[in-house]
Amino acid sequence: MKLHFDDITARPSYFTVKENSWHAEGDGCSFSGTANITASKLDGERVSLKGRFDGVLTAPCSRCGKKVSRKAENSFAYLVTTKPETIPELPEIECSDDDVNTLYLDTPVIDIAEIVQEQLYLEVPLQILCDGNCKGICPGCGADLNSETCTCVKDNSNSPFAVLGNLKKKTN
Ligand SMILES: [Zn+2]
Ligand SMILES: [Zn+2]
Incomplete structure (x- = not known):
């Protein structure tokens, strides 16, 4: 107009x-x-x-x-x-x-x-939240942490730390 x-x-x-x-x-x-x-x-x-x-x-x-x-x-x-x-x-x-x-x-x-x-x-606020306690999205697995459980910890076979874990087991 x-x-x-x-x-x-x-x-x-x-x-x-x-x-x-x-x-x-x-x-x-x-x-x-x-x-x-x-x-x-x-x-x-x-x-x-x-x-x-x-x-x-x-x-x-x-x-x-x-x-x-x-x-x-x-x-x-x-x-x-x-x-x-x-x-x-x-x-x-x-x-x-x-x-x-x-x-x-x-x-x-x-x-x-x-x-x-x-x-x-x-x-437009700098930050807008659906809820003050919003847990957000897991950067690892993409799970919505408000409704889903993060799978990063359970499924870590592809993680470089899994190798370290195997090494540790052998030395013990
Ligand atoms: Zn949110
Ligand atoms: Zn995750």
Whole structure:
């Protein structure tokens, strides 16, 4: 969804973006949900964009790979401008708009999907677990240790340590 500066007025306009599978960064992560966005024009070159995302994040468990779904919600605010980026002078530093991101555009067209996507990336946790006690996958035999028993210890005839075991038996 693209929004042209000419379509935005000083009076806030509201719109909703719904999506069933937004793909976020990371292996197999996806979102489904709704983004509610408010846009208003500050002047010819600046637009204020505020939004909120509500949805569900589905991602594989970091340990066992099982798909995990969890609620994802986030509020965001952007100042979108076509003015070239400038380094603010020291007296201009304000702490009031702490969470406002500034988005610099070459053309006065806002790509809403891109903004929502960027916000979703921030929602992907570094580690997602199906359960805090997830035992994960055995790196040796690939067994899901939550439901299967590891076979590495029992079947170690191909392991280089099996040879050592035989040697030990002979010397005894
Ligand atoms: Zn898991
Ligand atoms: Zn194993």
